[in-house]
Amino acid sequence: MKKVLVACASGIATSTLIVNKLSNLFRDQGVKVEIVQCSYGEVNSYVKNVDLIVTTQKFPVDFKKPTLIGFAYLTGMGEAELNGEIMRIINES
Helix, strand or coil, X not given: CEEEEEEECCCCHHHHHHHHHXXXXXXXXXXXXXXXXXXXXXXXXXHHHCXXXXXXXXXXXXXXXXXXXXXXXXXXXXXXXXXXXXXXXXXXX
């Protein structure tokens, strides 16, 4: 099963919004994906076993995994493009 890591500063607020959007996207696409939610400080604990990282802002570390900024899910602007990029990565991983 594919796994996506969603991270924000606290691991609670904005990441929850992104998790909800991703859950709906994967359900609508008929794709089974495990979503893990954490704070920025916890990313190192999870990164080894994920296919994609979605953060709420640019992360200063290269984890050698596809990493996207999920800000479009917070603003609604560019959401379709972000969905397309996420599905491309999930389908290729």
